[in-house]
Amino acid sequence: VRLPGPTGLRARLLALLLVALAPLVLIIVLLAATAWTRIYSRAEDQAGQLARLAAASIADQIEGTRELLATLAVSDELAQPRSPTCSAFLAQVLATQPALLNVAVVDGSGWIVCSAVDPGRPVNVGDRSYFRLAMAGAPLAVGDYQVGRVTGRPTLNVAIPLGGPAGSPRGVLFAAISTQHLSDLLATADLPGGAAAVVVDRRGTIVARYPEPQTFVGRTGGSGTVIGALTAGANVPAVLPGIDGVSRLWAFAPVGDLAITGLRLAIGFDEAALTADALRSFGLALGLGTLVVVAALAFAWYGARRFVVGPLADLAAGARRLAGGDLAARVPVLDGGEIAELSSAFNEMAAALEERTVHLERLVAERTAALERSRRDAERARRAAEEAREAAEALRDQAERAREEAERAREEAERANAAKSEFLSRMSHELRTPLNAILGFAQLLDLDDLRRDQQEAVHHILSGGRHLHQLINDVLDISRIESGELRISTEPVDLRATVDEVARLLAPLAQERQVRLAWEDADGVVVADQQRLTQVLLNLVSNGIKYNRRGGQVRVAVEAAGDGAFRRIIVEDDGPGIPPALQARLFAPFERLGAERTEVQGTGLGLALSKALVEHMGGRMGVESEPGRGSRFWFELPAADAGVAARTPAPEPAEGIPATEHRGAILYIEDNPSNFRLIERALDRRPGIELIAAIQGRLGLELAREHHPNLILLDLHLPDLSGEEILARLKADPTTREIPVVILSAEAQPGLQRRLLDQGAAAFLVKPIDLRAFFELVDRYTESSSAEGSEEGDQ
Ligand code: ADP
Numbered sequence: 001v002r003l004p005g006p007t008g009l010r011a012r013l014l015a016l017l018l019v020a021l022a023p024l025v026l027i028i029v030l031l032a033a034t035a036w037t038r039i040y041s042r043a044e045d046q047a048g049q050l051a052r053l054a055a056a057s058i059a060d061q062i063e064g065t066r067e068l069l070a071t072l073a074v075s076d077e078l079a080q081p082r083s084p085t086c087s088a089f090l091a092q093v094l095a096t097q098p099a100l101l102n103v104a105v106v107d108g109s110g111w112i113v114c115s116a117v118d119p120g121r122p123v124n125v126g127d128r129s130y131f132r133l134a135m136a137g138a139p140l141a142v143g144d145y146q147v148g149r150v151t152g153r154p155t156l157n158v159a160i161p162l163g164g165p166a167g168s169p170r171g172v173l174f175a176a177i178s179t180q181h182l183s184d185l186l187a188t189a190d191l192p193g194g195a196a197a198v199v200v201d202r203r204g205t206i207v208a209r210y211p212e213p214q215t216f217v218g219r220t221g222g223s224g225t226v227i228g229a230l231t232a233g234a235n236v237p238a239v240l241p242g243i244d245g246v247s248r249l250w251a252f253a254p255v256g257d258l259a260i261t262g263l264r265l266a267i268g269f270d271e272a273a274l275t276a277d278a279l280r281s282f283g284l285a286l287g288l289g290t291l292v293v294v295a296a297l298a299f300a301w302y303g304a305r306r307f308v309v310g311p312l313a314d315l316a317a318g319a320r321r322l323a324g325g326d327l328a329a330r331v332p333v334l335d336g337g338e339i340a341e342l343s344s345a346f347n348e349m350a351a352a353l354e355e356r357t358v359h360l361e362r363l364v365a366e367r368t369a370a371l372e373r374s375r376r377d378a379e380r381a382r383r384a385a386e387e388a389r390e391a392a393e394a395l396r397d398q399a400e401r402a403r404e405e406a407e408r409a410r411e412e413a414e415r416a417n418a419a420k421s422e423f424l425s426r427m428s429h430e431l432r433t434p435l436n437a438i439l440g441f442a443q444l445l446d447l448d449d450l451r452r453d454q455q456e457a458v459h460h461i462l463s464g465g466r467h468l469h470q471l472i473n474d475v476l477d478i479s480r481i482e483s484g485e486l487r488i489s490t491e492p493v494d495l496r497a498t499v500d501e502v503a504r505l506l507a508p509l510a511q512e513r514q515v516r517l518a519w520e521d522a523d524g525v526v527v528a529d530q531q532r533l534t535q536v537l538l539n540l541v542s543n544g545i546k547y548n549r550r551g552g553q554v555r556v557a558v559e560a561a562g563d564g565a566f567r568r569i570i571v572e573d574d575g576p577g578i579p580p581a582l583q584a585r586l587f588a589p590f591e592r593l594g595a596e597r598t599e600v601q602g603t604g605l606g607l608a609l610s611k612a613l614v615e616h617m618g619g620r621m622g623v624e625s626e627p628g629r630g631s632r633f634w635f636e637l638p639a640a641d642a643g644v645a646a647r648t649p650a651p652e653p654a655e656g657i658p659a660t661e662h663r664g665a666i667l668y669i670e671d672n673p674s675n676f677r678l679i680e681r682a683l684d685r686r687p688g689i690e691l692i693a694a695i696q697g698r699l700g701l702e703l704a705r706e707h708h709p710n711l712i713l714l715d716l717h718l719p720d721l722s723g724e725e726i727l728a729r730l731k732a733d734p735t736t737r738e739i740p741v742v743i744l745s746a747e748a749q750p751g752l753q754r755r756l757l758d759q760g761a762a763a764f765l766v767k768p769i770d771l772r773a774f775f776e777l778v779d780r781y782t783e784s785s786s787a788e789g790s791e792e793g794d795q
Contacts, residue, residue, distance in 0.1 A: 028289050057189075062256060073163075081114040086105065104173075123150055145218060157175065191267065198266050206227065425749065438768070446459070503519065509545050520557065524558050547595070664710035666683070714742070
């Protein structure tokens, strides 16, 4: 809670103290006020009492005077007032009355007839009030303030009537009381210092006063003064200024019977004198109180500093030192009390803090050391990791370089491979062209009637040429396999038919080598490329024949393998066998294992090619052999579902070429003269057929339109147009569209063949041309002139 006022602790303590002392002050003030009131009321009482006493003494004086007058009135001396003895008598009486200034008798007309003091002349007092009152029959008449006409001094006259014969007064006896005497009576009232007493007559004139009667008697006062109030009949004490201007507390009292005397008396206590004591004691009390308050405040101020603020400041300073890091900061502990408790709590806290901090510092130091250690470890690890990273980086770079090198090498190899493929295809093309002439003309010669030695020579040419042709084909296949370009189209193939065909083809070789071929249970259908399967089987069986002994046997068998999923074809021979050490090299290209030193012809490519082909068809190949006990080659191919229509190899045409009567025209578009010559010579066997030559493409197209031949033979390499272009134009021209076109080319790529066949070529003959296939096509597309053509077999 935020209190209004000062914020300092001491100031607050003082404020609290002041608040606590305020009632004390209030009490003092209240006490003072009460005392004040009491002083006034006491003064009122006292003044009232004194006033009544004083009034009584004046009334007594008047009464005494009346009694004197009454006594005198009945005396003999006054029986004859006009006698001189009367005046002497009264003079004697007066001498005994100090308060009186004169005693005299007045006749009914107001003339003084007998007087204690000799007036020396006739004096009339008929106008005076006492005379009139007394003459009116009042038993006692008190006059007003006056200056005596006889005495010449201020007096208050008292009169009684003197009885006459008819009951009405014959005169008046009066006594003049000295106002001085009356004032002296007031002086005897034992008034306190500064007090005043005053008596006024019914007209408001001062009759007696104390003190200083000479100054004030005979005067009248204003309405604001005590004289005014007295004249107006005030009877309740009041504070008013006196005739002398001094403010007093006045009490009032009538003098005797007011109706008779008409005198009123007031006694006033000087206010200043009245309150002086009270003020003095109040002042004393106030001074003492102030002193006490000041002392209390001073003590509180000092005590607060010494016992509260000081220790608190110490605590604050200690706390600040503590906050500033001085953990040794402690504060002095006073003996006992909450602050002492606070101080010792603070000290305990500081000690605990110090201890804790020391502990913490130790802990921090340990941790820091541990951290430093682990930081150093981490740094070492980081450096190691960095080194490892750099090493890895270096390795990665190396690997990258190696990869790049490998990539370069691969590209190089690919380039080399492509170059090799290019080279091989060019080479095979270049070789096929002369081979076409060699084998073509040899075949033609073979058809002719030759001498025996000539025929032998032709056979050598044919054998060598075919070997060369085989070599070219194998090399091309190997290179295609290596470059992944080998195309294989599988279909269900009948094994028995294939084995039969292979046996038929190899029968002459077997016969020549005196080796018997035997096969049984060669049943089954496999999924394979029919042509490639034949090639593999030809290879294995021909090897079995070639590497055999005279009179030996080659057995071909088929069995199920791989739980019926495969068919295993086995080719067994009775040859010398193959040592296990050499078996590993059997399927490597160009490996002949010493056979190259024998007269057995071979390329060393057959087995390598066969294995690759079998694997391309989803199968595998292997060998089991023991030297001296023959060899057993086998291969497995996926078995086809039973009952599918299996392909059988097309039977090779019979040996020899029948000479038949055919008519028609054949256009041969070819720029190579020897090739042309070969076809020209071959067609000698078909005399009814006219051969038209075109050594350029455009010429060929013209001649085709002009002659509309039965058949067009088309070479693919021509000086002006490509064979493909010529084929396209022929097929685009309505006049030539229907003419069958047979491609004769040294290009052996299967892709090219397929493309041209798709573009409308009737057939594709690869050079070197097999003449039997050639004649078959010629015969198919030309008109047969005689239905019953004679067979003209030369062989
Ligand atoms: P090529 O028969 O044209 O030499 P192959 O690849 O067909 O080539 O055979 C490689 C070599 O394996 C042959 O040269 C021969 O030494 C050996 N070889 C092949 N078949 C047999 C076999 N049935 N018996 C013994 N040796 C064989």
